[in-house]
Amino acid sequence: MWQALSTELRPRGLEIVTVALDLDPEAAYRYIDKAAPDHPSLIDSAHVVDELLGVVNVPNGVWIDEDGVLVRPAEPASPGRNPALDSLLSIDTSTLPPHLADTLLEARKIKLDHKSYVVALRDWVANGAESPYALGPDEVVRRSQPRSLDVATAAAAFELGQELHRRGHPSDAVAWFREAHRLQPDNWTYKRQAWSLVDPLQGPTDEYKGHWAKDIKEIGAENYYPPLDLSPGLPD
């Protein structure tokens, strides 16, 4: 999805690096092989990036300058509409089982401001630190996700769940995944990764109280991604 933008902006000094947050790397390989990107395309099967950068949903982007300093924290990031997703969303829902129809109807309401994001990205690539979208270090920290003790504990619980799943104890993993969901209910990464291990379509299961269509209705699909905050930061 990012290849066209990478081709456009690489000669101007931007390297796009994608990181798949997938406990099962094989699941990510299928997409990478199909896209065959020429930019670095990495796998984070332990969800380390989530914890280190405060990623709670995907796709999320982080901008890093030439000195290795973040100038924007994790935030919703998209290069444009995804034709494959658009095609999926256009399926006639009357032909689908109720929970799948429900999922598609909710997914259609999701908003992701890809146009503004790409405008901001091009501006930063052209103007560097002078770009109004490049934030100072204190502002980057301020705008990163809050981390209460519950949120930090959710990270530890999620990591135990992953470890047990990886070691071949999927039913024992579920209890830790549930605990992560309870402690940080707005972390869609924790939810969707765990749900997908039981049901790739993330529908209702015996293992989890929540599922994608149910949980998104509770918050309102328009709130699935927070609005992109492209306002200038406070001076550091």
Place this chain on the structure above:
Amino acid sequence: MILTSLDIDVEALEARTGWSIRPEGACKGDVCVPLSADAVADGRVSVPRLAERMRMPLLRDEAHGLWALGPESGGRALTTAEAPDLVLPDRHGRPFALSSLRGRKVLLVAWASW
């Protein structure tokens, strides 16, 4: 960070969490948190001491003999704007260091198959 014992090698701690152990304490970027004198010995860190000082949760899975040390809490996900020194495998399992891109702007995009 998954643990099987409650003292860990300082290099392993830094590789996973970004917190390095220096004479000033546990440091990330230009932030340092002083640690008690008995928290570090012979290149190993006492996890309970570290966890208490940094407000890092420490969970135990008795059945499997594992601990999980969570990240520091009470602030934001980022302690510093310095990018973490991430090293992750590519599609073919080859390690790729984010730091190899110094001198260029980077857009790091997190996505997933699910």
